[in-house]
Amino acid sequence: MTAEILSTQHSEHAILIREINKKMPDTRRLETLAGLYRAFGDPTRMRILWALSYSELCVNCIAEMMDMTQSAISHQLSFLKQVRLVKFRRDGKTIYYSLNDSHIATILAQGMDHIQELAAD
Amino acid sequence: MTAEILSTQHSEHAILIREINKKMPDTRRLETLAGLYRAFGDPTRMRILWALSYSELCVNCIAEMMDMTQSAISHQLSFLKQVRLVKFRRDGKTIYYSLNDSHIATILAQGMDHIQELAAD
DNA sequence: AATACATATGAACGATTGATCATGTGTGCA
């Protein structure tokens, strides 16, 4: 669908659209940003991230906490690793995961504030 | 899968797990939070929210900006309305959407800061 | 009332996702 075949657009609208398009971050960057939020957008990953905000944890510990299989957790950790939300260190056989930086805990807390406010309506 | 059939857990781990479980927000709340972030986790919705952070916009305007059909945008706005990220007002035939509160723009900006930092490595 | 415009909505369909199962890799210990 192209812009041309859209029905009558008031000229004021056309101007507004151009202005906002100039200010908008480019689409690639917004896709990256959406990708970041997608990582927070699943209950399992959300619980993992929240748990890691308290302490580094090994894979089996997380699996036990979430009452889920080690495989499921490992897949999700792999996802979180890819988008660089978590890092890990090996100690013998066990691997400890932790949040990649403190910024992430801040994002979690801010989101929690938001839903808290909504609930207070 | 139950906790019992998991292999040997060091007792230190068991204690840590119980402690974190006590501190964690309850699962229902975390699911709501994940639901909020899922709304940010799609490129189309992300672009819509970003555009609305500059100005309220009518549906056709958004569709033109995104170069997408009115129907697709309308569906996504419906989603965003459900999770209360946007609100709307009617003016004659056209309906103007806007961010539900300024908090949301802050969340967007914070996410952008985060990926900016990652890119700077 | 009839028409045009702006938006909403239900059904359908391909694409993606998250969990599972089976198996592979890596580490430590006897």
Add this chain to the structure above:
DNA sequence: TGCACACATGATCAATCGTTCATATGTATT
């Protein structure tokens, strides 16, 4: 070297998602 433990990974499958198409609703104008 052989075995057990901790974790990773590829394939598979049901469920969910995002878009499209067709159509419905709501509002002004004539």
